[in-house]
Amino acid sequence: MIRLNLALLAAVIASAFYLVHTQYESRRLYTALDRSKAQAHKLESEHEQLQVQKRAQATPARVQGLASRQLQMRPVTPGITQYVTVFEPQAATTEGER
Template sequence: MNRLTFFLLAALMLCALSLVSAQHQARTLFVAVDRAQAEEKQLDIDWSRLQYQQSSLGKSSRIAEAARSQLKMTPVLPGRTQYLAGVVLETPPASEAAAAAPEGSKP
C-alpha cells in the first residue's frame, strides 16, 4: 500500500503541474489575443484616417488652393489668353523625309 500511495501522490503532482502549466499557457494566449485585437482596432482607426486624408487631398478645391498659395499660380483669364490662328506646319520634302527614315525601312 505504501508504493500505491507514493505512485498516486506522484500522479497527482504531475496532474497538478500539468494543470498549472495549461492555465498559464491559456492566460498567455488570452493576453496575446487581447493585444492583437487592440492593435487591429488601432490599425482600423489609422486606415479610416488615411482614407479621409486621401479623399480631402484629392478634392479639386484643395488642389486649386495649393496651386494658388504654394505654387503662386493664377487662374486663366480670357483677356490674358493668346490664341494662335493659322499656324501651319510645313511638311518636309520627300528627299528629306527619306533621309530622316531609318535605314532598312521602306518608304
C-alpha cells in the same frame, strides 16, 4: 502497496503541475489576444481617419489652389496654348539613289 501509492501521488502531483501550467499559458495567450485585438481596433480607426484626411486633401478645389499658389500654374486658354507638331524625318537616301 506503498510503491503504488507513491506512483499515484507522483502522477497526481505531475497532473496538478501540468494543469497549473496549462491554465497559466491559457491566460497568457488570452491577454495577448486581447492586446492584439485592441491594437487592431486602434489601427483600423487610425486607417479610417487617414482615409478621411486623404479625401479632404484631394478635393479638386484644394488641388487647384495648390497648383496656382505653389506651382504658379494657371488655367489653359487658347491664347497661351502652344501647339507642337512632330515631323517624321524622311530617309536621306533611298534604295534607288545609291
